[in-house]
Amino acid sequence: MEITNIFFDLDNTLWDFKKNSTNTLNEIAFKFKFENLGINSTKKFISIYNRFNDQLWALYRLDKITKEKLRSERFRLALEYFNVNNIDIAEKIGIYYINESPKKKDLVPHTKTVLKYLKEKYRLHIITNGFEEVQYKKLENCEISKFFSTVITSEQIGVKKPNAKIFEYSLSITKSTKNNSIMIGDDLEADIIGAEKYGIKSIYFNRNKSKHQYNPFKEINCLSEIFQIF
Incomplete structure (x- = not known):
């Protein structure tokens, strides 16, 4: 799909x-x-x-x-x-x-151009383990909250990535499915392995080019590489 x-x-x-x-x-x-x-x-x-x-x-x-x-x-x-x-x-x-x-407003390079590009074709969401009260402030202060349809925090649900329940909840609240969704994150265990164990494809943002033995669906070292995938 x-x-x-x-x-x-x-x-x-x-x-x-x-x-x-x-x-x-x-x-x-x-x-x-x-x-x-x-x-x-x-x-x-x-x-x-x-x-x-x-x-x-x-x-x-x-x-x-x-x-x-x-x-x-x-x-x-x-x-x-x-x-x-x-x-x-x-x-x-x-x-x-x-x-x-x-x-603070520093974003990872290419964040806004990538989000603007993706927003035209996809529904974008956030799944974060960060403290709820500060994550919303970050999104607002950096002026990227407008790109996201949904922000899911671990505190809302009571479990944290890589727990399968947070991915299950995220699909439910966004009316998404495993087959039409993909997860992008920098934490190999929490974001990537967690999502893929639940059945969601993932893109590992390995910004520091860390060595590992896992074989994710996709791996990138710079957000600009997303243009080649979507």
Whole structure:
């Protein structure tokens, strides 16, 4: 059957999470005067923060910690690494990050041209594990919400990608089928393997050209390659 519905992941597929997060963390280092806290390398702090954040997100995807735990712990642990044991500062930094990072507008290259092209022929949707209150802000601030018919968040359903239930729900709410849908995302396990195990074809956006053993339906390294597929 012909593809009529395209489901996109958001973070690092369309919205440049890495770049926007780094810019926000640099702002935090300046605003909270990291040098006065004994943190002399913002680059090192960002590296340590990303390590803890990735570990906590992995636990969050497995439902082993709550959203609140993830938010409170990632900055506390990063600061603690630099011997800054101040829960109050960690909480203030966490609030600043959640408020400010969604305002950042950097998109993955070719995002708008690809979405404009696809929108003329397909119904476009978002499936995201990101926090609901910030994902909508990202879409609005980057002026790409207009391209999407539906935004599905894991918090709406109570399960996260790669759980089959989120894909089942997404097809149901958009009145799509496995055969007329395709998933595009940068996370091999959550987006690609999750979708294909459920029976939806996928396009793995392997932007960093990471080595892997999986054989997805399609694989691209740049969003502009989508023009050659659709």
